Amino acid sequence: MIDEQRVHQALREVKHPESGHSLIELGMIRGIRVDDEQVRFTIVLPFMNVPVKDQIVGEARAAVEGLPGVKGVDVELAEMTQRERTHFMAAQEKRVGSAEQFNRIQHVVAVVSGKGGVGKSLVAGLLAIALKREGHQVGVLDADITGPSIPKMFFPTQRHPNSSPLGILPVESETGIKVMSINLLLPREDEAVIWRGPLISTAIKQFWGDVFWGTLDYLIVDLPPGTADASLTVMQAIPLSGVVLVTSPQDLAAMVVKKAARMAQVMGVPILGIVENMSYVVCPDTGRRLEVFGPSKAKIMAAQLGVPLLGRLPIDPQIAQLCDEGRIEEYRSDDFAAIAKRLVESAPQPRTSLFSQP
């Protein structure tokens, strides 16, 4: 006779394809019931669209179907509660295998600002595009877990990553830029991720260590505003070649951006240069440059920090539109090609120590 305990034992033998831990240990199985040789249970997932979903469901179903006395198996799917997800992610961290050993990443450049809304994600995206156009292999790791902007810029419709034996596969953009972001794992792009720091740090570490980036010349990391958990984790756990600071002409922005610069200095991460965004608006009627956030202070700031000014960008309604439509790769800007060129020149030479981080 088949009973709940026997099903539980069988599911204990089914391993999560990424970490090798048992589904039971990871808290992924709920509510096993057996009625008249018919087995029912629920698999709970950290997100409804994790790439390994079908594999997990298939293996769990097969393990139970193979038991003597089982006539049928019904599997339901549900999303984890906050508490379950915390447990799951902590357990996953003690992992068996990892994609990291298969990745060959030459330069890791983080785009930071401290201040929100100065165009950090835009600069990260445009930088990736300009480097790709120069023939480099490029990836973008979106480390902004609670306010991710990268997927919306690169993809016109909601996309989800696949998995491979070597790790989660980033989603490739139209021109072949590899993108990983929490928003690619959510059922809806405007779903909230209401997490405290430790979960945010774990997610970022997984984007670095469990994603099969393959061979990249440049991985661009888009950081959230602030100098708290996400920034600390990126600067501590990811071997950065350096950071690019993004600022706007407001003193208020400059003040907060200096906090981010100070953080990079404290953490021993080189500052590769500054980009000033929202420098001006070009009036379509007169062609005049309107400095709507005040006169540029980028040169002064670059001099104060002793780093190169990589360039200045206008507020361009075309950018806003392309970003909103997931077509940022169609944007042509000579300004930006020059900025990327200066960055490549100022970036440190390939560090072989970046290969196969332990």
Add this chain to the structure above:
Amino acid sequence: MIDEQRVHQALREVKHPESGHSLIELGMIRGIRVDDEQVRFTIVLPFMNVPVKDQIVGEARAAVEGLPGVKGVDVELAEMTQRERTHFMAAQEKRVGSAEQFNRIQHVVAVVSGKGGVGKSLVAGLLAIALKREGHQVGVLDADITGPSIPKMFFPTQRHPNSSPLGILPVESETGIKVMSINLLLPREDEAVIWRGPLISTAIKQFWGDVFWGTLDYLIVDLPPGTADASLTVMQAIPLSGVVLVTSPQDLAAMVVKKAARMAQVMGVPILGIVENMSYVVCPDTGRRLEVFGPSKAKIMAAQLGVPLLGRLPIDPQIAQLCDEGRIEEYRSDDFAAIAKRLVESAPQPRTSLFSQP
């Protein structure tokens, strides 16, 4: 004969004026040395400009000077390391008294956006100013610990708070708005606060519970971007009347702002309305409105969320300049008076349960 141990004992009797805990317990005393009846020690402070600094130094000095055999006392000051500060703040939380019981705060309104740089702090500041002009007693609690913008907008020069027997005193602006922010405690406004979530949460709780706000009609809370620690702590630990959402015309911003709206719903906090910032730039030559971030989507968003649209604000170079000069209170805007009026109308009636929170 005087010796280190005797000094240590004397300093154990000196209490921190806010929590009543011993300076020794709080880890505030370092390196006691006695040479030829001359005593030296260092007092370490969580920040160099804590308002109780002089009182602590005076009391510690007096306690040691009163010991038999002491000829002279040298006190040095230093700032705590991260580790010392973590210990200090955890110990302070187990406090003896608290300002909270003396505060009478009618409405607490949090200004949120999820997305950075859409003008949250500006809306928070202008809201406070408009309410003050209507004759209300108003305070602003800056809950953005890693990117605080409020003090720069309200004060032309660096200011520091004082203390009182009832708690830390907020700094008053030109027109009498009471302001509390981490930047008022830092020696320099561009100093970085590199903290993980738990420290950030403790700081926010202290701004609510240990600051003697007195009697206020409105306390405006300026939240950082994101739906992580700071937002969670504000929504869990502070009895909010509701939140005002700030957005910009970009879809990208709207997507992230919806995450913040979703968070408020999950946490059971009413959304009082939406303000759209950066709606347009007025060209000074032609008077034409340039929608540099695309056409407004505020009405659609308000309808989707079922909340009132409180108003739309332009990008105004005069605001940028007044913010940078600490003179935001001089800004005159009919747009904003109307927004504040609508907010007052939509705000819930005084909740007596908000008085004297336990």
